[in-house]
Amino acid sequence: MFDEMYGSDGAPRAPYAAIAKWLEQQPLETLRAKSDEAERLFRRIGITFAVYSGGGDTERLIPYDLVPRVIAKQEWGFIERGLKQRTRALNAFLADIYGAREIIRAGKIPEALVMLNPAFEASMQGLAAPGGVYTHVAGIDLVRTGPDDFFVLEDNCRTPSGVSYMLENRAVMMRLFPEFFARSGVEPIARYPEMLLRALQSVAPRACEGEPTVVVLTPGQFNSAYYEHTFLADEMGVELVEGADLVVEDGAVFKRTTQGLQRVDVIYRRIDDAFLDPLTFRRDSALGVAGLMAAYRKGTVTIANAVGAGIADDKAVYIYVPEMIRFYLGEDPLLKNVPTWQCGREDECGYVLDHLEELVVKEARGSGGYGMLVGPQASTKERAAFAQKIRATPDAYIAQPTLSLSTCPTFVDSGVAPRHVDLRPFVLVGSNGIEVTPGGLTRVALKEGSLVVNSSQGGGTKDTWVLRG
Amino acid sequence: MRLRIDHRTLYAYASPLERGLQIVRLFPKRHDGQEIVRWRVLGARGQELAPFDDGLGNEAALADAPPGARRASIHVDGEVETRDLGGFLNGAFEPLPPAYYMRSTDLTAPDPTIAALGADLRGDDGARAIALMHAVRDRMEFRVGATDATTPAVEALAAGAGVCQDHAHVLAAACRAAGIPARYVSGYLWTGVEQEPASHAWAEVFIENAGWFGLDPANRIIVGAAHVRMASGLDYAQAAPITGVRAGGGAESLTVTLGVHSAEHAQQ
Numbered sequence: 001m002f003d004e005m006y007g008s009d010g011a012p013r014a015p016y017a018a019i020a021k022w023l024e025q026q027p028l029e030t031l032r033a034k035s036d037e038a039e040r041l042f043r044r045i046g047i048t049f050a051v052y053s054g055g056g057d058t059e060r061l062i063p064y065d066l067v068p069r070v071i072a073k074q075e076w077g078f079i080e081r082g083l084k085q086r087t088r089a090l091n092a093f094l095a096d097i098y099g100a101r102e103i104i105r106a107g108k109i110p111e112a113l114v115m116l117n118p119a120f121e122a123s124m125q126g127l128a129a130p131g132g133v134y135t136h137v138a139g140i141d142l143v144r145t146g147p148d149d150f151f152v153l154e155d156n157c158r159t160p161s162g163v164s165y166m167l168e169n170r171a172v173m174m175r176l177f178p179e180f181f182a183r184s185g186v187e188p189i190a191r192y193p194e195m196l197l198r199a200l201q202s203v204a205p206r207a208c209e210g211e212p213t214v215v216v217l218t219p220g221q222f223n224s225a226y227y228e229h230t231f232l233a234d235e236m237g238v239e240l241v242e243g244a245d246l247v248v249e250d251g252a253v254f255k256r257t258t259q260g261l262q263r264v265d266v267i268y269r270r271i272d273d274a275f276l277d278p279l280t281f282r283r284d285s286a287l288g289v290a291g292l293m294a295a296y297r298k299g300t301v302t303i304a305n306a307v308g309a310g311i312a313d314d315k316a317v318y319i320y321v322p323e324m325i326r327f328y329l330g331e332d333p334l335l336k337n338v339p340t341w342q343c344g345r346e347d348e349c350g351y352v353l354d355h356l357e358e359l360v361v362k363e364a365r366g367s368g369g370y371g372m373l374v375g376p377q378a379s380t381k382e383r384a385a386f387a388q389k390i391r392a393t394p395d396a397y398i399a400q401p402t403l404s405l406s407t408c409p410t411f412v413d414s415g416v417a418p419r420h421v422d423l424r425p426f427v428l429v430g431s432n433g434i435e436v437t438p439g440g441l442t443r444v445a446l447k448e449g450s451l452v453v454n455s456s457q458g459g460g461t462k463d464t465w466v467l468r469g
Numbered sequence: 470m471r472l473r474i475d476h477r478t479l480y481a482y483a484s485p486l487e488r489g490l491q492i493v494r495l496f497p498k499r500h501d502g503q504e505i506v507r508w509r510v511l512g513a514r515g516q517e518l519a520p521f522d523d524g525l526g527n528e529a530a531l532a533d534a535p536p537g538a539r540r541a542s543i544h545v546d547g548e549v550e551t552r553d554l555g556g557f558l559n560g561a562f563e564p565l566p567p568a569y570y571m572r573s574t575d576l577t578a579p580d581p582t583i584a585a586l587g588a589d590l591r592g593d594d595g596a597r598a599i600a601l602m603h604a605v606r607d608r609m610e611f612r613v614g615a616t617d618a619t620t621p622a623v624e625a626l627a628a629g630a631g632v633c634q635d636h637a638h639v640l641a642a643a644c645r646a647a648g649i650p651a652r653y654v655s656g657y658l659w660t661g662v663e664q665e666p667a668s669h670a671w672a673e674v675f676i677e678n679a680g681w682f683g684l685d686p687a688n689r690i691i692v693g694a695a696h697v698r699m700a701s702g703l704d705y706a707q708a709a710p711i712t713g714v715r716a717g718g719g720a721e722s723l724t725v726t727l728g729v730h731s732a733e734h735a736q737q
Binding site: 101111116249290 | 488490525
């Protein structure tokens with residue numbers, strides 16, 4: 001087990017030297033008081049998220065942990081190159097899949113996996129997205145198992161969320177410990193909204209003249225990430241709209257305003273494909289904009305992330321991402337994939353069922369940590385019940401070895417103790433290039449020994465520091 | 470065969486519309502068995518609708534009804550030259566591979582009854598598809614009113630009756646269950662007699678090394694020169710001639726007049 005502060009031998013690693021010293025100097029009561037203050041700040045900001053199932057209080061704060069997670073400059077350099085490489089390949093894949101399908105013709109990815117995939121959208125076929133960008137905001141989830149071992153756990157190419165937590169965590173950190181933060185030499189992240197706006201403006205339709213009008217499209221206040229939608233719209237200085245605020249006329253998209261209709265050029269949508277346009281997708285959707293896909297196909301508006309981008313982050317397609325990097329970029333992948341078994345393949349399913357006590361099994365189409373089995377931590381009964389589910393619909397599951405995720409010092413009831421973490425960096429893609437905000441959102445499993453970091457499953461978050469020197 | 474089409478769909482609303490928007494898939498595309506002589510589709514204000522490519526190989530257009538309107542209309546006025554190519558669709562624009570047409574949808578999801586239709590059939594894919602066309606028609610009489618535009622294949626087959634749309638859905642579902650890619654096609658049919666005021670629908674199946682092949686299960690025939698092909702997709706929802714959403718307007722009444730005339734026979 002690799003601890004990011006103490007390594008494997010117990011001596012603080014260089015990037016954590018200052019944190020280790022600082023932690024030693026903080027009495028527990030101070031940490032407790034600061035932790036309470038942090039919670040009050042988050043409550044005042046109103047940053048909550050909705051948890052599905054389980055009943056009770058569904059609007060919750062995601063617990064914030066005081067102890068920052070630190071990434072050295074060199075480590076980040078490597079991660080950043082790997083993220084850019086991977087995101088370039090994912091975009092190339094999407095352009096290809098909705099274009100000439102060269103990668104299928106070359107036999108590098110099975111045709112049926114793509115064509116029968118629910119995330120494949122035929123209405124995107126032949127649509128050349130402006131700037132060749134399909135996933136404008138990618139959240140590439142990383143885990144670390146050793147000093148030099150980073151793995152991509154999954155890609156999120158649709159509407160990855162969490163960036164508001166990344167930014168608010170930093171703001172709260174700076175407020176709680178201004179001096180400590182100031183002398184630590186941390187890369188700033190506050191430019192994210194500006195970078196996002198620039199990326200979105202860069203993919204405006206060709207027909208757009210002058211400064212493109214960007215809007216954030218939200219499903220509304222009942223969505224679990226509504227806070228983030230309002231936050232990003234505010235920070236970018238653009239309007240937050242719901243489907244009912246937009247209308248398609250003469251093949252273009254307009255925003256209703258008190259002064260009449262105003263043309264919209266780029267829609268940063270935080271609504272799932274299925275609800276975007278009742279004329280093309282689910283007819284019962286009241287969240288979308290009728291005729292939006294027609295406007296998109298006519299090239300009068302840009303949708304970010306592109307419709308159908310989910311085909312690139314499907315958990316079975318994930319297996320082929322290293323192949324995509326070689327195929328489209330002619331490079332060797334920098335970031336590793338986690339070995340993955342597809343239960344839908346008979347030979348692999350047998351292995352999975354025989355090794356459940358070692359594996360993590362996930363729903364191939366699921367997200368948010370719902371419906372997964374962590375074999376080593378499950379009871380015999382839970383494993384048996386899960387095996388039944390796998391046998392019933394093997395296609396629905398994939399399995400991976402249980403990785404020994406790195407730990408970081410975390411402030412818990414008993415004091416400061418190691419807890420497992422992962423990292424979601426946010427990669428922004430515009431027609432002008434790819435940018436990655438230093439760091440990302442660190443999620444931490446607050447329960448001792450737990451490997452599930454999802455906020456819906458009791459995970460918390462940390463500020464993530466990339467050091468300048 | 471030279472076919473002239475005059476298809477008018479009129480909507481009348483009990484109260485003024487707040488807003489209405491439709492997608493119109495009434496634009497035939499050229500293929501070896503179908504040349505477009507002239508074609509235009511007019512919206513409610515008499516404006517000619519400009520089509521866009523919908524991704525599936527069809528042309529579609531948006532038609533918006535002006536706010537406050539009490540009426541809306543779509544008027545198709547065109548002429549095509551068709552040729553009988555023995556059911557094969559050659560020279561068509563095919564953006565998606567046949568593998569896509571193995572997907573199931575809400576309207577074409579199979580059940581054991583549908584899967585059983587083709588389970589014991591032997592022979593090549595073409596022979597099995599033709600046998601399935603007859604099997605579907607044997608089990609479903611043609612009856613208007615037994616189903617509506619939202620009836621899934623399983624329900625239509627269970628009801629034992631339906632219209633061309635239902636026959637096409639069940640045939641597509643049965644072919645896919647038998648491992649043959651299949652799709653739903655909407656269009657017009659010239660029958661040589663007084664027309665029922667409705668468009669037509671049939672199915673196409675993909676035969677390896679031969680291509681897409683049209684089967685008209687409602688009429689138990691192989692698609693030929695009497696068929697005018699407009700749009701195709703996995704099911705009706707992807708190939709519907711007109712679908713729309715509206716706000717306001719109250720009760721809607723619909724009048725459709727359709728003439729498919731053979732220019733050679735000068736029939737009216």
